[in-house]
Structures are given as C-alpha cells and as structure tokens.
Amino acid sequence: MLGKVQTSSRSFALGLLIALTALTAMAFGLQDAPRGRKYKAPPPVSHVEVTVLRATNGKPVTNASVIFHPLVHGKDSGNMELKTNEDGKALIDVIETGSTIRLQIIAPGYQTYGQDYKIDKAAMAIDIKLSRPASQYSIYNQGNQGAGAAPKQAPDAGSKPQDAAPKDDKSAPGDQNNQAKPDNQ
Secondary structure, eight states: OHHHHHHHHHHHHHHHHHHHHHHHHHHTTGGGSOOSSOOOOOOOEEEEEEEEEETTTOOBOTTOEEEEEEEETTEEOOOEEEEOOTTSEEEEEEEETTOEEEEEEEOTTSOOEEEEEEOOSSEEEEEEEEOOOOOOOOSSSOTTOOTTSOOOOOOOTTSOOOOSSOOOSSOOTTOSTTOOOOTTO
16 A cells, blocks of 8 residues: 555645746746747739620620739749639639749630730739731742742742842952953964
C-alpha cells in the first residue's frame, strides 16, 4: 500500500510541476511565440468584366472563348479560359491587382483578338468589338484586277537593279571593258 501512495504523490508532483510551467510561460508571454509558418494574407484581387460585341452592329457574341494569360516578368505563366454568356460578358475575380494579363478572344467566324492589359484597379470593364475576317493579302491581287486576270510578273530574281542616276558616255577610269584606246593605233 505504501508503494501506491508514493506513486500517486509522484504523479501529483509531476502534474503540479507541469501546471506551474504552463502558468509561468503564459505569464512571460511565451505562448505567443511563433509556431510553424506565418499566415500571409492573399494579395488583393480585381473584378474584371470583359464584354465581347460584334463590330458591325454592337450585338453580343455568345460562347466566345475569353482566355486570360497572366504575365510574370513578360512571360506567360498559364491561362484561364472562360466563355461569354448570352450578354457577351465574361467575369473573373481571381486576377491579382497590379498584374499584367494578355487577353485573347477566339470566336468562330470572327478575327482572333489579343492585347495586353495592366490590371491596376479593383474593378475593370473591358469592351472588345470583333470584326469578321478580312480578305487575305496577296501579291497577285493588286489594284483593279479581276479574278480571271493574269498575275503581274514580279522582277526576275537574277536581274540587277538599275541605277537611279543616268550614266555618262565616259567610262570610269578603272573600267577594263571601255577603256579609251591610244591614238597611235
């Protein structure tokens, strides 16, 4: 029986020592000591609203792909793609304020649009007007030539360009082919 009393008194003394240590730590403010990683608040983000309209009549373009490419030190660091709704709008709320993005818009039947934007406000609205594709540029369709007209001949690649200044009848002193002949012959 004597062994049980000694064991319980030792447990009581150990518990009392732990409690006193905890109270002392709280008294000296050691409980506020840093543990693990420090909390870092997320950066502020901007609300960006992109509206995609037709250039001809100003009606919204639905289901157009609006692609955001965040740029870090001038290089693309991934992308986020959204589709426009029936009002031609795409909304995003995760772009960091102060960052630069490359905005790309792809819609079937329209020219692809691309432009870099600096997101420097808490809320930004970007309006884009898409045009229909223009005819391709060709060196063979110049001026008022019709579809059946023969293409204009390009200068021969082997021909030398003509000098702009007119040449004199006298030849240059170093010219071997046109040297003046002496009078005694």
